[in-house]
Amino acid sequence: MSDALDFVVNRSDLRQCAVEPGRVAGDTALATGQILLRIDRFAFTANNVTYGAVGDMIGYWDFFPARAGWGRIPVWGFADVLASRHDAVASGERLYGYLPMSTHVLLAPDQATAATFVDAAPHRAALPPIYNQYTRCAADPLHSGDREPYIALFRPLFATAFLLDDFLAGENAFGARQVVLSSASSKTALGLACLLRTRGGARVIGLTAPANAAFVDETGYYDRVVPYDAVETLPAAPTVFVDFAGDGAVRERVHRHLGDRLRRSAQVGVTHWERIAAPAALPGPAPAFFFAPTHLQRRLQEWGPAPFQRRLDAALQRFLTASAWLRIVEHRGPAAVERLYRAMVDGRVDPAAGHICTLSP
Secondary structure, three states: OOOOEEEEEEOOEEEEEEEEEOOOOOOOOOOOOOEEEEEEEEEOOHHHHHHHHOHHHHOHHHOOOOOOOEEOOEEEEEEEEEEEOOOOOOOOOEEEEEEEOEOEEEEOEEOOOOOEEEEOOHHHOOOOHHHHEEEEHHHOOOOOHHHHHHHHHHHHHHHHHHHHHHHHHHOHHHHOOEEEEOOOOOHHHHHHHHHHHHHOOOEEEEEEOHHHHHHHHHOOOOOEEEEHHHHHHOOOOOEEEEEOOOOHHHHHHHHHHHHHHEEEEEEOOOOOHHHOOOOOOOOOOOOEEOOHHHHHHHHHHHHOHHHHHHHHHHHHHHHHHOOOOOEEEEEEOHHHHHHHHHHHHOOOOOOOEEEEEEOOO
């Protein structure tokens, strides 16, 4: 079908992108046990740029293959079952989960319950399980049509923030009196700042670009906002540094300024994807990568999947209620999605906007 499209990027140069005929189309023949989805809408944030920047390291390129040298960046969003040859999944069902920047995708459902299933496609078997699970919207207590943009934007990002907050709480914030977040305007950082502020016990300080400082301060989640050009004004107190930017120069300045006062240096994202620096010997603790799915598996074993989901959903609802600053912006069609992609890669986006995309014209 001519309406099937894939948005692909050059794996070695994220600025090179193209829209091309889809690898999977609406008339694709299904094998027994497969379903065909038509992707309706998905969120695109700086976190998705991170997926591309560390795609080879973490395996993000492996979820949705593309032609040699190119890749499809994964996104979170909603899709409808266009056709099904699976006994437990019906055509017309609406799903939420991990999707390619495409109009169509094939899945092979397994472990189906009334609420979820996992994609058992062989090429995804060795990838982190959390990315392979799909939510059946009819059984999702948070789902409604008007909530879909907020769920697509924040359910994955807020889950990372929730797990980070839980991790820090379990370690008593490593004895720190303040938690410093880089890329403080990013949506994952905002979620974590809100959770930390609610929990109390340590001051929450946001590092951000000077142009974003007013917005970050106005959210009310941070006790103090410090622009990147003033890193050396950070209070000299026991500190946990949570690095969402991945900017080697900023990380070095934080470490050199705080030195042994750093109790933990956690690397989470790379919103400053072009300024990633090779690990270097720095004062204070060596930066340690926080991979949310690893902590998630621990909590799922300890709390159980249903209790974990209830806690996460309750916290997410509280966060969304406190997020009056958010403005939803929709982008429809290949040209609009490409414009947004290029702006996001270049860091030219309004942090108060939440971007929802539809690749179909």
